[in-house]
Amino acid sequence: MKPKATFYHAGCSVCVSVEQALGQALDPARYDVEIVDFNTAPDRIAEAEAAGVQSVPAYVIDGQPFHINFGASMAAVKGVG
């Protein structure tokens, strides 16, 4: 089974540019890639935070968080920042 790679974003301008460049950049032969937009899937925020995501856009690959550039903090995503 391929490791799961989840790209979390929130529709911000940095998120969108990173998604366009990297959202589908991972090798599909090596990763099972999913793209999650918190605007349409706010129920996934808790899972991202549990994986260690502190800002978006970010990839969580095989459970490990990778923050790519800086779009928005998770506090801002949750509307409490």
Next chain:
Amino acid sequence: MKPKATFYHAGCSVCVSVEQALGQALDPARYDVEIVDFNTAPDRIAEAEAAGVQSVPAYVIDGQPFHINFGASMAAVKGVG
């Protein structure tokens, strides 16, 4: 011709963990990937800075910089930080 994707790092612990997870993660059918370690290729620092790299590890994909987590500033890489 495939877009060039260059992964710049400096051998720091964050760099190494990101390289292990993402250094070869991009789809080789879509990108011409190169990994540059400033320890062995200090002559590549100027090119990374010209592309907008502010910290390592970072990918420059088709000329656009993507900073992944934070290992070291370019000032630290150059020994002036």
